[in-house]
Amino acid sequence: MNARQSLIQSAQELLWERGYVGMSPKAIQERAGAGQGSMYHHFKGKSDLAAEAIQQSADSFRDGADKWLGASGTPLERIRGYMLRSRQVLKGCQIGKLTQDPEIAANVDLRRPIDETFQWLQRRLSGVLAEGQQSGEISKNLNATEVAAALISVIQGGYVLASAAASPKPFHRAIRGVLSLLG
Amino acid sequence: MNARQSLIQSAQELLWERGYVGMSPKAIQERAGAGQGSMYHHFKGKSDLAAEAIQQSADSFRDGADKWLGASGTPLERIRGYMLRSRQVLKGCQIGKLTQDPEIAANVDLRRPIDETFQWLQRRLSGVLAEGQQSGEISKNLNATEVAAALISVIQGGYVLASAAASPKPFHRAIRGVLSLLG
DNA sequence: GTCTATAATCGGATAGAC
């Protein structure tokens, strides 16, 4: 891997582990095995590198979700598959976690890829839910967009409960809870 | 207010705004109008002060929730009241947000008050749900503990979606979604 | 209890040599 991509990958890992505020250029360089000169040659600075790292993380997040939501099976089966897929629960969401960082929330270049990813996921889930409403698997009384937002929120909030407890159990409990509501 | 409590309050605000990693002793002192000598007289250091601040925030979080869940009305009305109560959506959860900070997750003294608060809330919500199951307002096929975890997660995850969008709308959409599922 | 002085380390970069 070249130095540029190695720096991006190190930044992705550190953003996930420490957030933007908690990630120093020095730590990125050490993890990537690159010097300061290299980093400041390839990127304007910390926020420029972070923007690229976040974009790549968002892209792979989307690919991962689409694999489950576009799988074979009935709409409800695909939703359940996505909700129940294995995750690194105690690490939190590589994308969602970043929204709670004050400097990411305040910088539109850092926030936009995250916003677009969640908008995409809401539309994608909402489409699958609507399919299920057509086929009669899911109640037509529900608003698909609202239920999609709730499903995404359960995952994101499940990470919060799991981190608080230092255990993945509350995460899985919450997923089971919302799936039982969905029927 | 005395210097000690003023320092605690400033730490509470900064933890909410910037997280533990992003909060410097200097910023706490400036906001509290106190000097370094004062802060290090009253507290052993940053983490000692943060532990006290988090404990007080957790206590008031619990009081706030209990007011809604212990209000008058049927169980389902009280759940809806709690879920729909007004919140500072774009600031995020004063308690839940902290779990995503790496140094809080890694320090049991900082994490414990948060864990205990969410455990309490889950039990409290679960109790109200069980009441509703007794009275026939809520389906007896549901597991009250799992549904309680899902409800809390929707709130916590709603904050994430709202921060990503820089808008409270996805938060309210998710709450409406899960309430429609609950019936 | 609070103040000021001091200090070692880190943070986030810039400059110029190679």
Added chain:
DNA sequence: GTCTATCCGATTATAGAC
């Protein structure tokens, strides 16, 4: 493209005077 040198402010304290 990468390296080393340099910079200045911030971080997280400690020491001792008042």
